[in-house]
Amino acid sequence: MLWIAIRMLTGDAQKFYGLLFGIAFSTLLITQQLTIFVNLIERGASGVYNAPEAEIWVMDPVSRTTDVKYEMPSTALDEVRSVQGVEWAVPHLRANANVRTSTGDLEGVSIIGVDDATLIGLPDRFSESSKTILSAPDTVVIDDVGITNMFEPGEDPIGQRLELNDQRAVIRGVADAIPSFTSQVTLYTKYSQALNYVPGTRNRLSFVLAGVRDGETPAAVAQRIEDQTGLKAETREEFAEAGIDFIIENTGIPLNFGITVALGFIVGVAIVGLTFSLFIRDNIKQFGALKAIGVTNRKIAGMVIAQAGLVGSIGYALGVVGTVLFIYGFSNNPTFKGFYIPWQIPLVSLVAVIVILALTGWISLRNVMNTEPAAVFR
Known part of the structure; x- marks a missing residue:
C-alpha cells in the first residue's frame, strides 16, 4: 500500500514539486534566519572571546558589557591582585x-x-x-x-x-x-x-582581567573579589552571556528575526496546505476505490502519512543543504566571518516541518476519511 501511495504522489509531478518547494523554502528560511540571528547576537560577546586568557572580568558595578562600561581608578588593579585566589591580574x-x-x-x-x-x-x-x-x-x-x-x-x-x-x-x-x-x-x-x-x-581603567590559582574556581574567586573590593566581577561565561543579553534586550533584532521565522512557517503552511489539499482532491476517487475494495481508514491514513513523510524528508534535506551552501558561499565575506550552524537550529527546523505536515496532513486526511466508497460508482 505504501508503494501505491508513493506512486500516487510522484505521478502528479506538478503538485509533488510544489510540495517539495514549500517544505524546502520554509526550512531554508527558518534555518537561515535562525543561524544569522544566533551568530549575530553572539558577537555581543566578541570582546570576551577575543581575550581567551581572562577567566574573570572585573569592572565598575554599573558596567554591563565590554562596550557599555564605566572606567575605574588605577588602584582597582592592586585591589584585585590582593584578593586570595587571584593568580594574576592585568x-x-x-x-x-x-x-x-x-x-x-x-x-x-x-x-x-x-x-x-x-x-x-x-x-x-x-x-x-x-x-x-x-x-x-x-x-x-x-x-x-x-x-x-x-x-x-x-x-x-x-x-x-x-x-x-x-x-x-x-x-x-x-x-x-x-x-x-x-x-x-x-x-x-x-x-x-x-x-x-x-x-x-x-579614571582610565576599563577592566581588570584576572586568572585564578590552581584549586580555585573562577566563580568562587569572582565572588571573593566582589566581597572584598566592592567591584563587579564576572566569570568569562557570565560576562559573555551579559553581552548577548544586552543585545537581545536593547535592540529590535529578536523581534525582526522572529517575524521572519514566523512568516517562513506561515508560508510553509499555506503552500503545503493548499498543494496537499489539491492533491487529495484530485485523487479522491482513487482513495474511494481503495476503500471500496476493503482498504481500511487506518491504512488510508498510513498512506497519507507516508506521502507527507516523503515530501517532508526530501524538502527538509534540501532546505538544510541550501542553508549550508549559503553560509559556505558567504564565508569569505567579513560580514559573515565565523558564522556556523548550531546543531539545535536544524532540530528546530525539523520540528517546524513536522508541525507543518501534521497540520496540512490532518486537514487533507479529513476529506479522505469522509469519502464514501459508493461515490466511486456514481
Missing part, C-alpha cells in the same frame, strides 16, 4: 577614537590596550605577524575585518601610518579576531600606548 583599556589614515580619511575605531608585559587581552591567532610585534614603538595591530573598512581591496595594511590624537600609529600586524557586533575597526596596542592615543578623564 589592566585592560577599551575606548573609541577617530583615526586619520595616510590618505586623509577619517574612520571611527575601537582602541584596546593590553598589558605591556604579558600582552594578555590580545586574540590568540594572527593573520600576519605575531603578538611580539607590539614591542616595536608606536605599533598597533588591526583586526582582519577592519582592513576591509579602512583600506581598498588588495591594499597592504602592514606599514600603514595612522594619526591618533596627534600621535603616530603604525600598523605592524593583523589579528584574526571575532568581529564586534557593529563590525567597527579594532586596533590593539599596549596599555601604556593606548593611554596616549585616547586621553580622557582621571
